[in-house]
Amino acid sequence: MKIEHLAIWVRDLEPMRIFYETYFLASSNDKYVNATKGFSSYFLTFPAGGARLEIMQMAGIPESKNNALAQFTGLIHFAISVGSEAAVDTLTNRLRADGYKVIGEPRRTGDGYYESIILDPEENRIEIMA
Numbered sequence: 399m400k401i402e403h404l405a406i407w408v409r410d411l412e413p414m415r416i417f418y419e420t421y422f423l424a425s426s427n428d429k430y431v432n433a434t435k436g437f438s439s440y441f442l443t444f445p446a447g448g449a450r451l452e453i454m455q456m457a458g459i460p461e462s463k464n465n466a467l468a469q470f471t472g473l474i475h476f477a478i479s480v481g482s483e484a485a486v487d488t489l490t491n492r493l494r495a496d497g498y499k500v501i502g503e504p505r506r507t508g509d510g511y512y513e514s515i516i517l518d519p520e521e522n523r524i525e526i527m528a
Contacts, residue, residue, distance in 0.1 A: 405452035466521035475523035
């Protein structure tokens with residue numbers, strides 16, 4: 399078994415698609431639209447394969463009451479491997495320079511990973527890891 403995809407509700411579909419294409423080299427399928435439900439989505443596929451990310455938008459989805467900087471029960475982050483420690487540092491610095499929040503500086507964790515943590519445009523946590 400494997401995780402096929404994760405899905406997140408987003409407020410603004412197009413900027414989120416562009417973010418993941420720009421910084422994580424994701425490729426997108428054609429936009430899916432269900433006019434009856436007012437639902438739209440994209441599936442984002444990453445170059446090295448693995449699980450895809452579905453970003454979805456629909457009127458009436460309530461805002462999350464979770465604070466992006468605090469921990470809470472439920473899905474808290476997902477990790478994207480960029481292949482090397484140097485790539486973690488480079489991408490983290492690029493995102494910072496482009497105005498995105500870095501909430502965990504690049505570091506070696508107690509369990510041996512090299513990672514940083516950033517917030518995407520809608521404040522979802524992403525671990526960037528080697």
